[in-house]
Amino acid sequence: MPTVVIPALLRKFTGGVERAELPGRSIRELIRQLGEQFPGIDKQLLEDGDIRPSIAVSIDGEIATGGVLDTVAENSEVHFIPALGGGEV
Amino acid sequence: MAASTTTGDFKVIGTRPIRPDGVDKVTGRAKFGADYAFPGMLHGKVLRSPHAHAIIKSIKIDKALKLPGVKAIVTSKDLPDAENKLEQAGEMTINPMYLSMNILAHDKVLYDGHAIAAVAATSPHIAEEALRLIEVEYEVLPPVMTVDVAMKPGAAILLKDLRNNEEGDKPTNVAQHFQFKRGDVAAGFKAADYVIEREFSTAMVHQGYIEPHNAVGIYNSDGQATIYCSTQGAFDVRSLSAYVLGMPVGKIKVVPAEIGGGFGGKTTIYLEPLSVLLSKKTGAPVKLVMSRSEVLRASGPTPGGKIKLKMGATRDGKLVAAEIWMAYEAGAFPGSPVAAGALCIIAPYLVENFQIDAYDVVVNRPKTNAYRAPGTTQAAFASETVIDELAEKCGIDPIDFRINNGVKEGSPQIMGPPFKRIGFIQTCEAIKNSPHYKSKLTGKFRGRGVASGFWFNAGMQSSASVNIHTDGTASVVTGSPDIGGSRASMAMITAEVLGMPMTDVRPITADTDSIGHTDVSAGSRVTFATGMAVYEAARDAVRQLIERAAKVWEKKPDEVEFRDGMLHAKGNGVPPMSIKQLAPRFPRTGGPITGRASVNARGVGPGFATTVVDVEVDPDTGKVQVLRCTIAQDAGKAIHPSYVEGQMQGGTAQGIGWALNEEYFYDDKGTLRNSGFLDYRIPTCLDLPMIETVIVEEANPGHPLGVRGVGEVSIVPPVAAVANAIYRAVGVRMTQAPMSPPRLLKAILKHRGAAQHSAAAD
Numbered sequence: 001m002p003t004v005v006i007p008a009l010l011r012k013f014t015g016g017v018e019r020a021e022l023p024g025r026s027i028r029e030l031i032r033q034l035g036e037q038f039p040g041i042d043k044q045l046l047e048d049g050d051i052r053p054s055i056a057v058s059i060d061g062e063i064a065t066g067g068v069l070d071t072v073a074e075n076s077e078v079h080f081i082p083a084l085g086g087g088e089v
Numbered sequence: 090m091a092a093s094t095t096t097g098d099f100k101v102i103g104t105r106p107i108r109p110d111g112v113d114k115v116t117g118r119a120k121f122g123a124d125y126a127f128p129g130m131l132h133g134k135v136l137r138s139p140h141a142h143a144i145i146k147s148i149k150i151d152k153a154l155k156l157p158g159v160k161a162i163v164t165s166k167d168l169p170d171a172e173n174k175l176e177q178a179g180e181m182t183i184n185p186m187y188l189s190m191n192i193l194a195h196d197k198v199l200y201d202g203h204a205i206a207a208v209a210a211t212s213p214h215i216a217e218e219a220l221r222l223i224e225v226e227y228e229v230l231p232p233v234m235t236v237d238v239a240m241k242p243g244a245a246i247l248l249k250d251l252r253n254n255e256e257g258d259k260p261t262n263v264a265q266h267f268q269f270k271r272g273d274v275a276a277g278f279k280a281a282d283y284v285i286e287r288e289f290s291t292a293m294v295h296q297g298y299i300e301p302h303n304a305v306g307i308y309n310s311d312g313q314a315t316i317y318c319s320t321q322g323a324f325d326v327r328s329l330s331a332y333v334l335g336m337p338v339g340k341i342k343v344v345p346a347e348i349g350g351g352f353g354g355k356t357t358i359y360l361e362p363l364s365v366l367l368s369k370k371t372g373a374p375v376k377l378v379m380s381r382s383e384v385l386r387a388s389g390p391t392p393g394g395k396i397k398l399k400m401g402a403t404r405d406g407k408l409v410a411a412e413i414w415m416a417y418e419a420g421a422f423p424g425s426p427v428a429a430g431a432l433c434i435i436a437p438y439l440v441e442n443f444q445i446d447a448y449d450v451v452v453n454r455p456k457t458n459a460y461r462a463p464g465t466t467q468a469a470f471a472s473e474t475v476i477d478e479l480a481e482k483c484g485i486d487p488i489d490f491r492i493n494n495g496v497k498e499g500s501p502q503i504m505g506p507p508f509k510r511i512g513f514i515q516t517c518e519a520i521k522n523s524p525h526y527k528s529k530l531t532g533k534f535r536g537r538g539v540a541s542g543f544w545f546n547a548g549m550q551s552s553a554s555v556n557i558h559t560d561g562t563a564s565v566v567t568g569s570p571d572i573g574g575s576r577a578s579m580a581m582i583t584a585e586v587l588g589m590p591m592t593d594v595r596p597i598t599a600d601t602d603s604i605g606h607t608d609v610s611a612g613s614r615v616t617f618a619t620g621m622a623v624y625e626a627a628r629d630a631v632r633q634l635i636e637r638a639a640k641v642w643e644k645k646p647d648e649v650e651f652r653d654g655m656l657h658a659k660g661n662g663v664p665p666m667s668i669k670q671l672a673p674r675f676p677r678t679g680g681p682i683t684g685r686a687s688v689n690a691r692g693v694g695p696g697f698a699t700t701v702v703d704v705e706v707d708p709d710t711g712k713v714q715v716l717r718c719t720i721a722q723d724a725g726k727a728i729h730p731s732y733v734e735g736q737m738q739g740g741t742a743q744g745i746g747w748a749l750n751e752e753y754f755y756d757d758k759g760t761l762r763n764s765g766f767l768d769y770r771i772p773t774c775l776d777l778p779m780i781e782t783v784i785v786e787e788a789n790p791g792h793p794l795g796v797r798g799v800g801e802v803s804i805v806p807p808v809a810a811v812a813n814a815i816y817r818a819v820g821v822r823m824t825q826a827p828m829s830p831p832r833l834l835k836a837i838l839k840h841r842g843a844a845q846h847s848a849a850a851d
Binding site for chain 2: 009053061062084
């Protein structure tokens, strides 16, 4: 199953759990599963049904570009990291 | 000099042709933003705050409006309300409300130089005179100039609506806290034989581009606007201006002019919406050009800040733990690159246990903007100095220490996933084997220092089209403003795929109505991502050429091959045909040929660099002279090696300026006291030796030509490398940048005093 690595500051929603193996095949499914397992964490990642603009998704070490539409493989590792493009304004 | 591990039988790529934009530039014909002029054009000037922090109680413009020649004045009241919400805009995450507040101050001014009003008049002198007649009543507030002051309980609050992710509904100057963790930090330090703990501070510095910001705006009565400006991203100017002006994106066309330097600083907007707003009010084109003082006071430098760093290593030189706290001055609005700094600070090394806490803090300084590898040079100053100290404690050569701990393919990145193919170790080995590092440095007060750096590089969206002309030559059109010689590399990629000489390809940078969306020229992404689009567009043209030749030969496309610029029919007896021979037959075979491609580029290959610097310190004045400097950088594949070397040298030169001289100097009222190049001193050719370069080519597997991107990482190592060299020259570990003469002299005298005291005690 794909593994989602929980960002350090969101581990308060997971009781300290750092990694979660979830049965999704897209980022949307993984976040839904994550929210079911750890209520509230999905709201930290989503805004208007897509990934928050301040967050980037890394799939297997590469920044993904499709938001919740990106697909993942059976053994993918997914990270949520700060969007790094030069900040706000 | 190049150390290449890429393979490929290239004919054009890797050569050093003359740049296609060279003649226009050396003859003065190249058109920069300030060169644009239109009939009836007015000139704009901006009134700026003399206070770092104040409430605007009133703005009276009546007297200024009565001055003959003044045509219009705009203040924030002329801007539509913008939403307080994060939005994705190209490379950037923006908050439209803060963006609007930066263009024209709303109810408060938040830094010395903050724009308050803009005037359009028949001449720049009248516009300037009108500024003096605008009456602004302020209630001056205490300035908050540093992260220390801003983070203190009870500090004056800059933005009443700002809340962070941890403190609930409490007003704050801390916009965000980021945290990255791995392993067990306490256990890591327990296993360490040597632990070094230091506190570093760096100053706010400017990119120092020679060409000031400029914009000409034309608002037509049909609701269409056109902006001519110097920018790294025409599409970003369009979308950001649309946010500020409340206009649909499709109603704004942005024409990127030639650019006289940007280095990240021209990825946002300042004058552009003002030019449109003033044009809308007057019905005439309006041009605004910043002075140097305005550039320094009111455009976006890179942040200074504070870093507390503790690292541990075992006696045999293995890094085992790191604990890092860092806070950057975002300027007046959130968005410093502190998260990037946090993800890069120890990225070149495998450290199994770490915790990094990073804070984005608003202060009464101009809103910071990108600057080559944003946030990372400051970070590397801290980490690479401490690593040097640990290497010394362990008795290991500093390059070997870096090689022993360095990341390679499969090593985890700070955020967790493994690196793909990277060339960090190769940059260290290239320096270790360089004539510079092998040479002996002799003489009193001389020292040699090394440091390394990492930068992510970026992908994002790019579009390209390749037109085959009726004579068989070509043009390649992209939406990437050329900030580092990219027109040459785009022409070379096109020529390589089409098998023609580079001189047969004309590269064009198009406006926002003439090419598909293309993100900003930043993040070292142009040769990588736009290059990928160009490669695909040229291949699309080749596919069409094959189809046309097949038609001419009455064959199927799969019976035709394209190689070395010639079309070949399979089988005997048919002589090959060049593109030049086929081109006149385009009308009879289906019409013009245009290859097209748009990409949202994946497969980004990160960049690493390692730099060695020799310095001589004058112990009586604290002045540092750089004697020799060599940088090795992984380019993946150097399309035009001269321009890659130029990026390596340019970033290194800026890094040396950052190390030795450059800093924003504010007085206790928060007024910038060095807003000109005489007092804000960037390096000149007298301050620098010829910077030697070694291009490492560890091909990026995510790009069809192996390209990584080379525009940024060269600026990361120099500050730390200079600090390490100073230590070896005079025995002083500098923890504050810039290491300017007065600051270094003070440290030398303190060190000398301590040494004399210690000798007397003995």
